[in-house]
Amino acid sequence: MISRENPAHFAEIVGSVATSSADDVDTIVRWADAEQRRWVDRPLDDRLTVIAAAATRIENATEELAELLARESGKVLGDCRGEIGFAVRYLRWVVEHAPRAYADREVDDELGRIVEQRRPFGVVAAVTPWNAPIILSMLKIAPALAAGNAIVVKPSPLAPLTIDLIAGLFDAPIRVVHGGSETGAALVGHELVGKVAFTGGAAGGRAVAALAGDRLTPTVMELGGNDPAVFLDDFVVADDAMDRLVMASFATSGQVCMAAKRLYVPLARLDEFVSAYRNAAGRVLTTGDPLSAGVTMGPVISAAAQRAAQALIPPDAIALGAFDADPSTGYFVHPALVVAPDPASPVVAEEQFAPVVPVLGYSSEEQVLAWANAGDLGLGASVWSADEERAFAFARRFEAGFTFVNTHNRTGMSLRAPFGGVKRSGWGREYASEGLAEYVQTCVIHAPAAFRPGAAAPSGGPSAYPPG
Incomplete structure (x- = not known):
């Protein structure tokens, strides 16, 4: 069990959540994998309707959520309201911009026909910090769900309560697991996780990168700054x-x-x-x-x-x-x-x-x-x-x-501007359109002109084509 104290009055326990064992993580990831297959079959507009509804529920609960966040994190109440409000605006921004970001791109010309699809990774594992737990989770949850992924979030044990409540406001394949490094390792290293999204310190980033690298799981990371x-x-x-x-x-x-x-x-x-x-x-x-x-x-x-x-x-x-x-x-x-x-x-x-x-x-x-x-x-x-x-x-x-x-x-900060870093601050971009792109992979369907029905036979033999 994780009990969270109030940093402003550390004798006060704000709330508790159950620690997720490795077996719990396995069960949840397998549930997410099964649910993702149903979720991705829903039209994009349906998925975005679900995200929009969650944004409204979060907005309606702003005062309750902001007070809980202030008590578990020590952030001033106005900043907590601002974080919740920005999360709501970001969810709605994703709803507005996802159709273009995730649309197929098709070219049909004298060289043939190509369709580029934007396909989800499957199950996304999100590991998030305590200092801005709602918006830094939403930057992963919203595009992951919009793209057709399921997502499992592991928040910091120092701020587990508010995001636990917010995740329950989504009628979508999202779950939260709680714990320390062992829980994180069970999640990041799970065989059914298709992508890992991490925000946190350098030590945690190294551990996540090593686990993901062992399975060749792609990652998106942001590791902080000394601005x-x-x-x-x-x-x-x-x-x-x-x-x-x-x-x-x-x-x-x-x-x-x-x-x-x-x-x-x-x-x-x-x-x-x-x-x-x-x-x-x-x-x-x-x-x-x-x-x-x-x-x-x-x-x-x-x-x-x-x-x-x-x-x-x-x-x-x-x-x-x-x-x-x-x-x-x-x-x-x-x-x-x-x-x-x-x-x-x-x-x-x-x-x-x-x-x-x-x-x-x-x-x-x-x-x-x-x-x-x-x-x-x-x-x-x-x-x-x-x-x-x-x-x-x-x-x-x-x-x-x-x-x-x-x-x-x-x-x-503007949603027009991608937010990323150089050196060891991470790779990938959150916010804006580049953040949406992190949660899809490009799959191509190609019919070369030479092999389309009714086309003349290609000349030059096999050597005329690049090796596949």
Whole structure:
């Protein structure tokens, strides 16, 4: 049994779910395989009607789901409402765009006839993290089901409750299994799993990739990021921009893959920047109970995360914003800005995943570009400049899957833009049309012109054709 505590009041148990054994996983995957064969036979419009109905059920239960998510994850209630709302919008986006993405493509000309089909993989295994458990699950569930797959989701034991409820709102072949690494291994390594979709840390990604690779099971992965925000020497210090930047670093207590995790400022403007950043934190950052009005940052997810965050904060760090919390009864960490640390120190070189942000002064664009591109993770970045063309030119040199200009705000993400990474941040793209394509494989039916009824016999013999 997995019992989930409230990170803001760790004496409170929010709820429990049963742990899935390897035998349970086997039974569920075999059920999903059988159901998938019936599900894929339903017309695409029928499948999309089911997904649309689930979106409405989720929307109608937003308040109940958001409160549960806040209590099990420590995210502030407004952010939880936002996550549920974005999940609903994404489901409806998939309903709108799936018909085009999954339509057959046919060419019939003098060379012959080709039909390209978009066929499902069968059973998809989704392994999802705790920091945004609903949207990161929905990014897998919606396109997988629309494409005709069945899906089995294994959420993190740190956020199992809300997604368990939401999965039950789909009248479709979806099931949830619960547990730790053994449950995940039983799911990812199952012989009937046709594709694995994973979002999480590098260690989990390596384990998933090894298991999937042993069976040659295709995967789609996103492994996190240590996103730099680079301020060019002409950046404008404006209150609204600084407010967005602070929340881009500290939303969900910094436990976001695309958070602004490293700030780089020209040396000549470092003091000005630090002052503006502190003032912005005073305006927008209040740490406390995530269910309380006015709170914009809650606790970190666990005692281990609290210890790791505190270890990153040096004595001379600048404490930020209002702090109305008790670290002895909840996993709270006072958010901090670390000024001019060693570029090789863990707070800079490693993904903090905590409410701790370093700011470093640089002397030239070449230096800051080298710093920004350092490391194994290349998920996202941002560049700030009064000259948009200059910002775009600089952004082209980032080793990052996506780059914001003059913001680093998660609400700036658009379903028009694919979301992916380079280096070791993962492969594949979630959101947008490229995310839909991850859950189908192309199958071709081909009638070469030379062999169609009534065609003249081909000349040249077998050697005229490429080997098959």
